[in-house]
Amino acid sequence: MNTKHIMKEYDYLKPSGLDEALQILSEKEKVKIYAGGTDLIVKLKMETVPDMDYMMDINGIEELKQVEYTDEGVRIGANRKLWDIETDQRMTSLFPALTDAVKAMAAISVRNLASIGGNFCNASPVADAVGPVMCYGGTLEIASARGVRKVPAKDFFLAPGVTVLEKDEMLTGIFIPTPKGDVGHAFTKMARTKSDIAKLSLCVALARDGGRIGHIAMSMGAVAARPLFLEEISAGLAGKEMSESLAMETGEAVSGFLQPIDDNRTTAVYRKDVTKTMVADALALAWARSGGA
């Protein structure tokens, strides 16, 4: 390994439009997409990208960088840069868990380059922006020369580094529906230092129904082989009266459910232990933000 040079040889392609990009994907083998490069270039230097003959730079495709708001929600182009998302006031007011997650990622210089789509397609179990999109019920728009399909964000990931994307497909946009009702959201993260990869991340998005939890979605990062959408535990909370003890019980339940591993960032024991506090705190925070007492 040598972080001074990319030892691999490859051809560089820069399509100017989406159709051209999709054509390249359908015609050529072993194409990797370059958006911000904050994962790809690192992996190339570390020589963990075995199959790449072409690097396709999508930064010439304007439509992939756009953001569009409607009454139904927001559509974020897959190559929208993290910095443009976190500094978007409308995004912050509608989807605070997402902008909080983005702000908690890396250093500003990295966020200037990195795209939200890249955070998905890199398919790291640690990806911070993924949890909020899953919890908000986001949908991913996937295109190929064959057409467009939509996949719920929670179903996008198969394994570390592996997604449902076929070899001729690319992620083009992320749609997030506008939350309705008395909603409250929280994103929290534990890391070794401020601009670090998560030891643990957690997202809660709930809608309050008086003193009871209406709809709720929770997700965690860095605790499983892929970003973890806590579907069953979340479903079990719907309709329950919110209380401090419910928050703590939920923390215990989530912690008990997890089977994390030891890695360079922390230990399995620590992950399970701190999850209890993180879940209880985030639940209480989201509840308070929804206007709940």
Add this chain to the structure above:
Amino acid sequence: MTQVSEGSYIGQNVPRSDGHAKVTGAMVYPSDVIVPGMMYGALLRSPYPHAEILSVDTTEAEKMGAVCLTYKDIEPIKYNERSVSIPAATYRDRTVLPDKARHFGEPLMAVAADTQELAYRAVRAIKVEYKVLPAVFEPEEAMKDGAPQLYDKIYLGDEEVAVHNNIGVIRNISEGDCEAGFAKADRIFQESFELGRIYHNQMETKCAVVKPEPDGSITVWATAQSIHANRQLLGRVLGMPLSRINVIKLPFGGAFGSSIQVNTVTPICAYLALKAGRPVKLVSAREEDFYSHQKYPAKFTVKMGVTNDGLITAAHVTALVDFGAHQVQPLPFLGCTAGWFASLYKYEGNIRFDGTAVYTNKTPCCAMQGYGNPQINFAIESMIDIISNEMGFSPVDLRLKNYRGVGDEFWGQGPTIRSIIKSCGVEQSLVEGRQMTDFDHRERPDTKTGDVRRGLGLARGFHCSGTGGPKEGEVIDYSSALVKINEDGSVDLLTPVTDHGGGTWDALRKICAEVLQVPLDLVGLSPAGTMQIGYDVCTHATRGVYCGGAAVYHVAMKVKEKLLEVAGRLMAEHAYNLEVVRSDGLHQGVVQVKDFPAKSMTIGDIAKQAQNMSWGTIAYTDSYRQRNCPPCFTTHFVEVEVDMRTGVITVPKVLIFGDCGNPMNPDLVKGQLVGSFNRGFGYTVFEQLPTNEATGELANKGLLVDYKTPSAMEMPPIKDVEVILCDTYEPTGPFGAKGIGEAALASVQAAISNAVYNAIGIRFHKLPLTPEAVLAAIREREAQSAGATPS
């Protein structure tokens, strides 16, 4: 040395003369050096922690146009990369390239090619056949009979010595009567402490550029804390007269002690350049640099005896150190560790130190800001806190009662370098700090409740200023300088002293300007190489200003003497009746008749007149040894917050006292103290370098992404970082100055750990205090108290 004049630059905040060039990127560091026709080097590093090289085939690499270098190309001269000790106190165990790999990442072969990329490709084309040998990573394992042996024999000076059970150095030191001291004590305390390896993480990775010159000499630009150490080692391994080797002094991107020794890459680069017959540049990648040098780890057992009235009557320390695959001088390391221990407190003169340093198949360890001092300080200053808590003493009073201060002997740099303390800021630090933090009204840990608990802790430390002393010891210490007065009254200062970034060069300019009373901007710092200027041992041991500055002071005083003599001839006055004063109006130094300033000449006029008369240049060069080794003291009062649910430690507030004597540039001193607090916070809470014992590789693979250090975001808010410089004046220092650099780190670790104890009542004996370690300790205590309480 004399007092400063009125309006002196010394003690004033003067903008750094190199600041603009550094922040704009204009400054040339070793890795910026480009020489026409230059090739680029790359290293083949060992993929195993322990292996014999059975065969090497460089044919493919050579076909690519690379020049290849293996152990077969080099003279197998044994050396130690570090040469600040005298030869008789230096173990030698390595060659420029080895025929056996002794740690993962050890450079085994080298190539040079027209581009760096080609060089890295050529490295991959070298075919090596290894016989992989069993490896050993822990010192306790390494010392067992039957453990894999790294060496059969090494050299001490010129004497061959056998290595048994991987034990590299044993150093036992005893003074007074420990048995009697412990017998006199009312209580005996014994505790063990452990500090792991960390990485220097200096901004610029190790680099060398070597250029063969047409006359057969070589010019060298390298990351170097000592240009002369580089020259002498190159002369030895290349078999070249020193007069053919010019190592050029350059600013470099920090070192923290990791370039006291000649960097491993430098002789390799020189061999490559000579084999290629072309200039070669060899720059380490960061992930290579991690395998170049690390801080010494240490395991201590500390025993102390204390009387009921708080007198420490004896202390016994045992130390076990794993120094890795080569000796970069664990012998003086153990001597210094003993010295820091012995010089912190009086112990009634009864001390014993038993130190053992052991080879393992890990990266060689070297000095890192303190040379054993932060390690042993953590142990001793934790002990003082433990004793205070157990026996109900004030931690301030226990320290005041037992510390070594003015009139006491200090031998931080080991038992052969002893001098008497003449200036000391300990009392001021402890007494003022106690008041400012309301230390005596700290709450006890068992009264604290809640999820986030705050604690206040204290530790004190020091470092030496240089390694000089009344008698010569095991460590070489002197410096040189050349000062000449130009014909316009400006001054050229030539010094071999390197500047790590702490502002040493500006301090030396200030000393020269102060002696000759010329405006600071008229003192130019000349480029210096080993061919141009006399020896300086190294900018290490916090000696740049105190020792390097003393040489400048000494030479400038000689120049002043000559100046007054020449002026006397021109002005028809006796030299002893003349004085120099700085005239800011004339922007010149002025020689005037004492008490009759109307009769005067500018230094420029004097020098020009002397030239017109063909009297010669007013200049002088000499070497100078400091005959003392004054400690510079620090004290840290740290407030921490510990989150009981996550184990996360934060530092909301810190008060730092620094005693550097008369500060050359107070803001730079404060900057070093704040920066070093950050480093110590990293050492205490974040940094560790575990080895993957299956492969011998670092767990982080040498990648910074998995080696976390605290950034500005983790530091306390700047308004809550207070630094106070003690009002002291070191009579043996240039204009009252001592050092500060390494002292700035010494007591950070113990202060944080003591504050954590005050917050949560848990004593940590092992660094780092990661959230994982803290939370595990909290849970363990909960389990114990649950077990102890019937439910």
